[in-house]
Amino acid sequence: MGKNQHVVPDPNGGWNVKGANNTKATKHTGTKAEAVNLAREISKNQNSELFIHGKNGQIQSRDSYGNDPFPPKG
Template structure:
């Protein structure tokens, strides 16, 4: 399982994609939509989780693309 991916506001404007524990952004985007698309691809490839943060930094959405410890009951 790879690093969880976080989509967060970037201090210089726009949104950034960061791997969990990384000090630098993987990539910076003008829109949150572009950042989410990029981060989703990484999370699926690495079978990790995607955390989407709002402009204040709070997590607004979380998606699991790997070994989910709490899978939905069907």
């Protein structure tokens, strides 16, 4: 399983895609939608989790593209 990906706001404007525990962004984009699309592709390729943060830094949503430890029931 690869590194979890995070879409986070950049303090200087725009959005960053960052691997978990990375200090530098993998990619900087102008819009959140661009960052989410890019991070989703990386997460799918690495079979990892995607965490999408809001402007305040809190996690708004997450998607699992790997081995989900808590799969949905039903």
